[in-house]
Amino acid sequence: MDIENAIIGGGVVGLSLAYGLLKRGRGVTVFDEGDDAFRASRGNFGLVWVQGKGLGAPDYARWTRRSAEAWHGFAEELRAASGHDLALSQEGGYDFYFDEESLAQRVAQYEALKAELGGDYPFDVLGHNALKREEPGIGSEVAGAILHHADGHVNPLLLLKALASEVRRAGGHVRSNCKIVSVEPSSGEFRLTSEFGSIFGAARVVLTAGLGAAELGPKLGFKAPVRPQRGQVLITEKLPKMMNRPSGIIRQVNEGGVQIGDSKEEVGLDDRETLETTSQIAARAIRVYPALRKANLLRSWGALRIMSPDGLPIYQKSETVPGAYLVTCHSGITLAAAHAMFLPDWLDGGESAPNLEAFSENRFTVS
Amino acid sequence: MRDAALLVVGAGPAGMAAAAAAASMGVAVTLLDEQPAAGGQIYRAVEAAAGPRGEILGEDYLYGLRLVRALESPLIAHEKGATVWRVDADGTVAYSQGGKGRLIRGRRVILATGALERPVPAPGWTLPGVMTAGAAQILLKQSAVVPRRAVLAGKGPLLYLVAQQLVKAGHPPLALVEARQTTDHLRALAHLAGALKGWRTLAKGASMLSEIGKAGVERYRGATKIAVEGDKAACAITFDCGGRSRRIACDTVLLHQGVVPNTQITRSLRLEHVWDSAQRCFRPKVDEWGATGLQRIYVAGDGAGIGGARAAEQAGRLTALHAAAELAAISLEDRDRQAAGIRKALRAELAVRPFLDAAFPPAPEILRPADETIVCRCEEVTAGDIRGYAKIGCTGPNQTKAYGRCGMGPCQGRYCGLTVTELLAEANGTSAAEVGYYRIRAPLKPIALGELADLDEVVPDVRPGQEIGRNL
Amino acid sequence: MKTVSPFLEIAAGRKTVEVEFDGETYALADGANLAAALLAAGVQGFRTTPVSGAPRAPFCMMGACFDCLVEIDGFTVQACMTTVKPGLKVARVHGKEEPADA
Secondary structure, three states: OOEEEEEEOOOHHHHHHHHHHHHOOOOEEEEOOOOOOOOHHHHOOOEEOOOOOOOOOHHHHHHHHHHHHHHHHHHHHHHHHHOOOOOOEOOOEEEEEOOHHHHHHHHHHHHHHHHHOOOOOOEEEEEHHHHHHHOOOOOOOOOEEEEEOOOEEOOHHHHHHHHHHHHHHOOOEEEOOOOEEEEEEEOOEEEEEEOOOOEEEEEEEEEOOHHHHHHHOHHHOOOOOOEEEEEEEEEEEEOOOOOOOOEOOEEEOOOOEEEEOOOEEOOOOOOOOOHHHHHHHHHHHHHHOHHHHHOEEEEEEEEEEEEOOOOOOEEEEOOOOOOEEEEEOOOOOOOHHHHHHOHHHHHHOOOOOOOOHHHOHHHOOOO | OEEEEEEEEOOOHHHHHHHHHHHHOOOOEEEEOOOOOOOOOOOOOHHHHHHHHHHHHOHHHHOHHHHHHOOOOOOEEEEOOEEEEEEOOOOEEEEEEOOEEEEEEEEEEEEOOOEEEOOOOOOOOOOOOEEEHHHHHHHHHHHOEEEOOEEEEEEOHHHHHHHHHHHHOOOOOOEEEEOOOHHHHHHHHOOHHHHHHOHHHHHHHHHHHHHHHHOOOEEEOOOEEEEEEEOOOEEEEEEEEOOEEEEEEOOEEEEEEOEEEOOHHHHHOOOOEEEEOOOOEEEEOOOOOOEOOOOOEEEOHHHHOOOOHHHHHHHHHHHHHHHHHHOOOOOHHHHHHHHHHHHHHHHHHHOOHHHHHHHOOOOHHHHOOOOOOEEEOOOOEEHHHHHHHHHOOOOOHHHHHHHHOOOOOOOOOOOOHHHHHHHHHHHOOOOHHHHOOOOOOOOOOOEEHHHHHHHHHHOOOOOOOEEOOOOO | OOOOOOEEEOOOOOOEEEEEEOOEEEEEEOOOEHHHHHHHOOOOOOEEOOOOOOEEOOOOOOOOOOOOEEEEOOEEEEHHHOEOOOOOEEEEOOOOOOOOOO
16 A cells, blocks of 8 residues: 655654644655654754844745744644643743844844845844843843744644644554665655665655655755754753743743753764763853752753754755655754645645745755 | 772772772772762661661671771772762763762773662552662661651562561561562572572571561562552552452551662663663673773673672672773783682672572562553653553653653653663563663753853863854 | 651660751751651651642652752752751752742
């Protein structure tokens, strides 16, 4: 029996897309690796983040904003169907600065983007005193912050759990512990081979395999120029509420722990946490919220982002192998709503399909 | 960064013996001891308690005194109250002492962190008043505190030892609820030959039982469905025995179903672990010297596989010999010559182990508890929750963290990890070895962020290409 | 707290010091293990859990289970890894989010 849509990779990107396809009555089988896979979907920060994205690339800023605006409806739908409240909060978020000059530089970049977006980029610049009114716990070293009103955060693990259960309930097949090691075009269809030698046939294939796209992509006509980029994260014991809004580096999760990041390290497939970086991350967090000095660190981890050369997503229909698609990004949480609600239309083509040309692989020309 | 020739983590029998042996060969040792005094768990507070409570606690406990005294060497720096929270493959150890974070790097590191009690998930096991049998021993040893109205429940030699010690302390337990089944007796007989080699152990066991009997402690054998009743605290234990349901009112319930290697550090180093089907737990893969896949890291004692205190002591000596040879303090010939006698002693100590393992296997009801039973104490995740995760694609323990926060609390899976492995093996129709265990990472114990941040002064600057960025 | 503690100290004559726990004053042996001393003094529930508000008390006594958490000087610490000293002020750790005046 042939699979209608084979989604390779059961992380948040694959599951969001699967969910969206199933809602349109399509047949879907998701293939997922085992328990010890890298799984960026488990290690991320949980932000639904708009600010700072698409500087110099307004299409990305628009796509991100569109997803953020669709998130509320998406979360509601999942809550009604699965019973899981994803703890979505979209009350705005901060980017903090320790010096005025860096803050001013960033503001200038935001103003430029705002102009490109026709003025639709709602942010405020808060000096220290204004920030302190919003966040009484803020440290004296914080010179100011940019508060962007479209930013928010969500519980990414509950999102995964809700998607996992809904995909199954909606009739999707999920093959766990089934790593696909090869996908080949085969007389108008596709032949998928698993690491244990099982063979599957599919009419259409979507690669949502994170870092795995680099190996699987070429046979399907994709460059898939993705590389791992490590980020390290800390999380504290559960604490009484101490901050009102998330920032890109610190947020208090709905269960109470304060999550702290991040780093951008080019270390290959190494997802270990390190002493140096976790120490520096802790030091910076204490400068922002001094009360964190006495909070107990419970866990730390490293996770690998899936980075394209310019940091933007890749949405690509194979030009040489019809029926094969590549979807990759490093903002799978923020874009989950778009992937569930708009991306299926892109797969089908047609009038309501979003224009994602700006995210084609062709922008990466070999020079 | 402070450098040391040999670091020993843990001051139980393996750690103490390793430190003393290494020092006797001229190796400078830093012994990192979480407790305020040497002894680990089994010889807890032996120096202070030997006088006042030696009679109650017995000869086997007092034996620990000689190991503690052997630490008095100018070559041994015994760091007390030192909680290790990170070990790196290059021998760097981060520990917390007096609220301050400290770093030290050993050219060789012997991990001697011993064992933990096996998780004993039963209904009501999270109530105040429920403790492990080992906890009761620690209270007696270190603090001279005993429960007035306790019931001991579960399986394993420790149950009888604690009962005997409570009898000697003048406060016998109300009852001994033994989960041991007839089939356990029968299976153990296959290992009788080994048991007879360890006849001293068997003789001790017999004398324990005799003393417990003489004190009139009621024994309920073949018990199942052990549960604790209570609202704000334990007020009774219930169980089935001899075809009837029973209930014994009490204030303290002491649970025990054997001990398992503490693999937190070895897991955090990503060392290879094997599933020991006789002991039904994971242990790190080590060679006959305690060496691992990482050149600088060794494991000695119960942390490498349960063998008991005396075996741990011999293993500590063996590993210290090997470390001393690696550090060129002794020659390989010297090492092998001295090892011969120790190996013989170690073999003798381990002779009774297969019998004990077969005689006291953990009860199915705690390996795969009923749905309503809390499995992850920290996050209050039940067995039923975990079985539910398996239905939505959870194939391994790390995904249980993602699906339900199971294993994400401060104990980092110490009291739920093995249960989760067993439950997923059952739910997915596979084996514990295939399911694996939680990924363990530093910090091994919670530390204040300020302590971690202050370490910044002793670590290298951020390297180029390794920027701490802002938001994504 | 029960009027008669479920636990009993069988050693006598240790010098005691005043320790505050959750607003009440106790006479505990100087240098004693804090968890053991509080148990002997009749304290049953040490804390409540952040997930469900259920009561918890020492379980392992060896620093592994984290059920005996208390707050000292703004830090969350394990009572079983803490030593009694004069003037010690111990508070319960925050459990489930309480209303502001709790």
